[in-house]
Amino acid sequence: MHPPRILLGVNIDHVATLRQARGTRYPDPVQAALLAEEAGADGITVHPREDGRHIQVRDVRLLAEVLNTRMNLEMAATEAMIALAEEVRPAHVCLVPEKREELTTEGGLDVAGSLEAVSQACQRLAAVGCDVSLFIDPCVEQVEAAARAGAPTIELHTGAYAEARGQAARDEHARLVAAAEMAVELGLVVNAGHGLNYHNVEAVAAISGLHELNIGHAIIGRALFVGLKEAVAEMKRLAIAGQEAGLLAAVEDHEHDHDHGADGSCCGA
């Protein structure tokens, strides 16, 4: 059976980065979100940081009123952010680690090391109807902890894969494959994101069991040259093409195993 088409969540943080750089009223991330939806975005992701460097609380409140798809609110599990989520009740909340001095999210949430606190945050958010996801590194320990914390969804941090080259990139890809496989076995919904771009997205979309990719920086960067709608549509085409290629490769592997025996012996002719 063909799995559901992979979804694309568009992160619009960096539209707000440009606005905040001058303290102007433009470009407005809310306008960007509506255009991204028109171009085929399946959801809109925002990450209001504690230091207010891009997305503002005003943006989150307005988006909650006007979005036609779903909001994925990425946030640190602080009291202030949980209160905001309880107020606006986004469809999805993704809990992420946050450091003021970081340029961008450096690693995944240490769910294994803070199981009690993460479980409590998950319960509070689920109580107001949010589907909670945990942004974690692709490692077995964190995937298992996410399942124990009671989150229905994880988002695998693809940053290390995106930054690696050559054999290191293949190794990081293999970690993502293994983490996704384990998460699916544990009954989790599996998303992925961070640092994905027009060159590396297909290999990630090809990973079996992925539900959604969340992509921002590369799309907003490309939008400068081709327009936001085209940038979103192009990314969506690549994600779907990647998923199709992954499915085809899985069928070919299966046929190869059938013809040759899973142990390599030949049983075809």
Ligand SMILES: CC(=O)[C@@H](O)[C@H](O)COP(=O)(O)O
């Ligand atoms: C959690 C994550 O991977 C992204 O949302 C990322 O944090 C985008 O926001 P920044 O660019 O502010 O890191």
Ligand SMILES: NCC(=O)COP(=O)(O)O
């Ligand atoms: N969670 C990842 C995300 O929302 C987008 O990250 P990036 O594409 O801006 O690196």
